[in-house]
Amino acid sequence: MLRQFHKIPGLIAGLLIVVLATSGAVLSVLPAVERAGVPTSASAEINVAELAGAVVDRYPGVEQIVRKPSGKIVVYYFRDDLPGADVIDPVTIDKVAEYSKSGFQRWMTNLHRSLFLDETGRALAGLGALAMLILSYSGLSLTAKRLGGWRKLTGRVRGNGTQRLHVETGRIAVAAFVLSAATAIYMSLANFGFIPDGLSAEPVFPRNVNGGVTMSVADIADLQAIPVADLRELTFPYADDPSDVFAITSATGSGYIDQSTGQMLSYLPNDTTRNVYEFIFMLHTGQGLWWLGLVLGLAAAIVPVMSITGTVIWWRARRAAPKIAHNALAKSADTIILVGSEGNSTWGFAKTLHDALNAQGFAVHTAPMNRLKPGYAKAERMFILAATYGDGAAPATANAFLKRLAESPSAPDYPVAVLGFGDRQFPKFCQFADDVNEALAQDGWETLLPMDRIDRQSAQEFARWGDDVGAAMGINLDLVHSPERAKTNTLELLDRQDFGAEVQAPTTIFSFAVPQARQSSLWTRLFARRLPKFKAGDLVGILPPGSDMPRFYSLASASSEGVLEICVRKHPGGLCSEFLHGLRTGDRIDAFIKPNPDFRPAKGRAPVILVGAGTGIGPLAGFIRANRKARPMHLYFGGRDPKSDYLYEGEIKSWLQDKRLHTANLAFSRITDAAYVQNRITADAVALRALLADGAQIMVCGGRDMARGVMEAIDAALAPTGLNAAVLKAEGRYLEDVY
Amino acid sequence: MKKIATALAIATALSLPAMVQAKPVTLTTQLKRYGGDGAYLALYLTDANGAYKGTLWMSGGKSKYYKHLSDWTRASGGNKADINGITGASVGAGKTLTVTVDLADALFDAGYNLHIDASVEDMRDSPSEVVVPLDSNNIGKSFKGRRYIKAFNFKK
Numbered sequence A: 001m002l003r004q005f006h007k008i009p010g011l012i013a014g015l016l017i018v019v020l021a022t023s024g025a026v027l028s029v030l031p032a033v034e035r036a037g038v039p040t041s042a043s044a045e046i047n048v049a050e051l052a053g054a055v056v057d058r059y060p061g062v063e064q065i066v067r068k069p070s071g072k073i074v075v076y077y078f079r080d081d082l083p084g085a086d087v088i089d090p091v092t093i094d095k096v097a098e099y100s101k102s103g104f105q106r107w108m109t110n111l112h113r114s115l116f117l118d119e120t121g122r123a124l125a126g127l128g129a130l131a132m133l134i135l136s137y138s139g140l141s142l143t144a145k146r147l148g149g150w151r152k153l154t155g156r157v158r159g160n161g162t163q164r165l166h167v168e169t170g171r172i173a174v175a176a177f178v179l180s181a182a183t184a185i186y187m188s189l190a191n192f193g194f195i196p197d198g199l200s201a202e203p204v205f206p207r208n209v210n211g212g213v214t215m216s217v218a219d220i221a222d223l224q225a226i227p228v229a230d231l232r233e234l235t236f237p238y239a240d241d242p243s244d245v246f247a248i249t250s251a252t253g254s255g256y257i258d259q260s261t262g263q264m265l266s267y268l269p270n271d272t273t274r275n276v277y278e279f280i281f282m283l284h285t286g287q288g289l290w291w292l293g294l295v296l297g298l299a300a301a302i303v304p305v306m307s308i309t310g311t312v313i314w315w316r317a318r319r320a321a322p323k324i325a326h327n328a329l330a331k332s333a334d335t336i337i338l339v340g341s342e343g344n345s346t347w348g349f350a351k352t353l354h355d356a357l358n359a360q361g362f363a364v365h366t367a368p369m370n371r372l373k374p375g376y377a378k379a380e381r382m383f384i385l386a387a388t389y390g391d392g393a394a395p396a397t398a399n400a401f402l403k404r405l406a407e408s409p410s411a412p413d414y415p416v417a418v419l420g421f422g423d424r425q426f427p428k429f430c431q432f433a434d435d436v437n438e439a440l441a442q443d444g445w446e447t448l449l450p451m452d453r454i455d456r457q458s459a460q461e462f463a464r465w466g467d468d469v470g471a472a473m474g475i476n477l478d479l480v481h482s483p484e485r486a487k488t489n490t491l492e493l494l495d496r497q498d499f500g501a502e503v504q505a506p507t508t509i510f511s512f513a514v515p516q517a518r519q520s521s522l523w524t525r526l527f528a529r530r531l532p533k534f535k536a537g538d539l540v541g542i543l544p545p546g547s548d549m550p551r552f553y554s555l556a557s558a559s560s561e562g563v564l565e566i567c568v569r570k571h572p573g574g575l576c577s578e579f580l581h582g583l584r585t586g587d588r589i590d591a592f593i594k595p596n597p598d599f600r601p602a603k604g605r606a607p608v609i610l611v612g613a614g615t616g617i618g619p620l621a622g623f624i625r626a627n628r629k630a631r632p633m634h635l636y637f638g639g640r641d642p643k644s645d646y647l648y649e650g651e652i653k654s655w656l657q658d659k660r661l662h663t664a665n666l667a668f669s670r671i672t673d674a675a676y677v678q679n680r681i682t683a684d685a686v687a688l689r690a691l692l693a694d695g696a697q698i699m700v701c702g703g704r705d706m707a708r709g710v711m712e713a714i715d716a717a718l719a720p721t722g723l724n725a726a727v728l729k730a731e732g733r734y735l736e737d738v739y
Numbered sequence B: 001m002k003k004i005a006t007a008l009a010i011a012t013a014l015s016l017p018a019m020v021q022a023k024p025v026t027l028t029t030q031l032k033r034y035g036g037d038g039a040y041l042a043l044y045l046t047d048a049n050g051a052y053k054g055t056l057w058m059s060g061g062k063s064k065y066y067k068h069l070s071d072w073t074r075a076s077g078g079n080k081a082d083i084n085g086i087t088g089a090s091v092g093a094g095k096t097l098t099v100t101v102d103l104a105d106a107l108f109d110a111g112y113n114l115h116i117d118a119s120v121e122d123m124r125d126s127p128s129e130v131v132v133p134l135d136s137n138n139i140g141k142s143f144k145g146r147r148y149i150k151a152f153n154f155k156k
């Protein structure tokens, strides 16, 4: 519902808002520019009578003196029957410049307020402002939901780059958006007469004037009482018309003054409606409040970014929502798949499962989790694919599931398998799936297989889960989920170093050549698809011959080093790892880069604790190698036997010497005095607590079991401090790259 | 170009003692390219004593800006009833406004003056931009305004 309130105005009014905001951003600069041109001489002490007296001397044909919101004083005059307007210095009365409003500013103003469509355009602009206000509110509410509640509104934003850009910029700029939009709506309503602006109220023009000899303007007491800073405009009487009067408008009101007696003949103080209007006008335009103008303008300049990223996010989510073909009816299906999804990606996995089972002759019914029925007549098994959103909360299509489950009759006689979709960087990894699993167990449901978890939409983990499902059902289930085939580059193997064969853990460090841009012609440099830039911690996707599903490997080098380095463990029967292990220098592979910006050491000099076992050391080695500034880095590395699989042995020793690495704690499991990394962590608890109190960050890379053990060891080590891994994760200080 | 024929009951408005004949008079106002937004224009008559007699035409639809037509506002008291039905859109820079009104013959050569007040957003107000005696020998002559009006004439 909330999402509709964001999506619909965003898509319909997007372009309109971009035009309004862009023109607004341009206009916003003008008050500051104009202010910069205002003479700086102190005009605070002089009053309007003094100013007017001095101006009359210098400009005998003066008609009007106007003070612009920027503080500029403009004198309108007639000289030799020709009208003129000068900006003057209010103290010296010297001419600073000729006054004219630029055609550009006028053009921009008209585009901004009426799109050159007069009243229709003004109405459209008003509606645009309304859409902006709705977008701001719905966007902020969605952000709160996304981050796990209003209190966490300032928390870390996760998601892909586009989402992060959208949410983070929006969160910063929303106050300015609201101010711009709300003031615009007010001005629009006032323009169409729906609310009073008090602008047309005028003092009564005096019927009778003294008609005597004109007195000097400098002697008029009422004008002496007005400081120049409060002047809006002073209009002089026509030279040849004794019945005419001075008309004065100040910040507080307007009135007419007799030119021979200097008496205020009629005066109308500004009423509240007018003061309110003028204040709001100032807030919106920044005229008279140049710095606010700049702030609002800056925010307005961001609007196109919001619009584009918003559209991209919408488009991706839309594309990710697949059409499920051959969806059996709930009452006739033997297999039920329920999907809990927010960003739609889980639907893609559900479709892969649906299609694979369908192809094997099952009658499959796939529906959102919120559509859980009290009973499914023919069902023999149920799958629940549940993502997690917010801070461990239910995603959009599953937010009513637990309630519906509680209202359902007792557990059915068919089993269920829960698969959680989540992201390990969140403190509550797959929390909602855990909750669902728990509720089902409480309810007495049988399980087809234990709950499993998929990290960051990993097609590989899904395929492995598919193997398990197949085994449980006694069929051969091949779940190849490839959301989109990435565009690959060809890389050539430069070098390989083999380890671990003696301890049944064959592991190899591969170095591939990164095609260098400078060797290529201009044409290829511009148009050929090159490998994008990457850093240690990013991923490379490799397509083994004979498979459409890329396997990912964590990068141990940065593109600037000119090589792409990965550390690969050979899995018996593993398609990709065996393919890689069979490569010889000069052989080629197809690969692409998948950025993994969450898995990077934070900026700054806080200590970094690196924990990895086996191939997990790859990206960690990359971080250490890049640590030229010798920030404190502490490595925990686990292997089987230092004689066989001590990866990066030589380099670790030299890094310790040149201080890129402060300490190296090694644990080997197949030697006397066997230990795992988690044992080393437990032993170092005191030192680790001190490092973490110092703002240290923990980065863990490697297999799932190791990662679980490390987290338990960290939690135990931190127990006396009240800190734990979940808290650190929420702060972005506990990062995992686990496979 | 705007061509607006107005059946103006100016006789009533001006409360002439005897209305003999009224003929259509075409008022043509050509604006300079003053480089601004559309101008508000008030066309109105004063008698030999300078007393306001009635409005012939108002260009510009937003009454809150009428105060910038200051001579007209003073003269007419800003009475909106006076311009009911004879109001049109503001006139863009460089454009020409043409209005046709029925004016009693008796108004000519009787000391009446035709005034035009002009006002442009963010630019200097120009009350009585043009003041032309309603004399027969002024018919067809071109008059310049002070600020915004390049040429004004009236023709029977």
Ligand SMILES: Cc1cc2nc3c(=O)[nH]c(=O)nc-3n(C[C@H](O)[C@H](O)[C@H](O)COP(=O)(O)OP(=O)(O)OC[C@H]3O[C@@H](n4cnc5c(N)ncnc54)[C@H](O)[C@@H]3O)c2cc1C
Pocket (backbone or CB within 6 Å): A458, A460, A464, A467, A539, A544, A551, A552, A553, A554, A555, A566, A567, A568, A569, A570, A571, A572, A573, A574, A575, A576, A577, A578, A615, A616, A618, A738, A739
């Ligand atoms: C984000 C990410 C980063 C990764 N980084 C690295 C890395 O730096 N170095 C590295 O060596 N590998 C890494 N992997 C694992 C790698 O992508 C492959 O899963 C692994 O090489 C096996 O692929 P395969 O084609 O050889 O096996 P497949 O043909 O896909 O599978 C063959 C058999 O191996 C089993 N298997 C597959 N993967 C695993 C696993 N991870 N643990 C246990 N059994 C498994 C399968 O169940 C199956 O029985 C990473 C995975 C991910 C998702």
Ligand SMILES: Cc1cc2nc3c(=O)[nH]c(=O)nc-3n(C[C@H](O)[C@H](O)[C@H](O)COP(=O)(O)O)c2cc1C
Pocket (backbone or CB within 6 Å): A146, A147, A158, A159, A340, A341, A342, A343, A344, A345, A346, A347, A387, A388, A389, A390, A391, A392, A393, A395, A421, A422, A423, A424, A426, A427, A428, A429, A430, A431, A456, A457
């Ligand atoms: C705003 C947001 C909050 C999330 N919160 C969690 C979380 O608390 N725990 C978790 O394991 N995953 C979390 N995730 C990750 C998603 O569950 C995961 O990316 C999932 O694959 C998305 O599936 P969907 O596209 O079908 O919604 C979150 C993702 C987003 C965008």
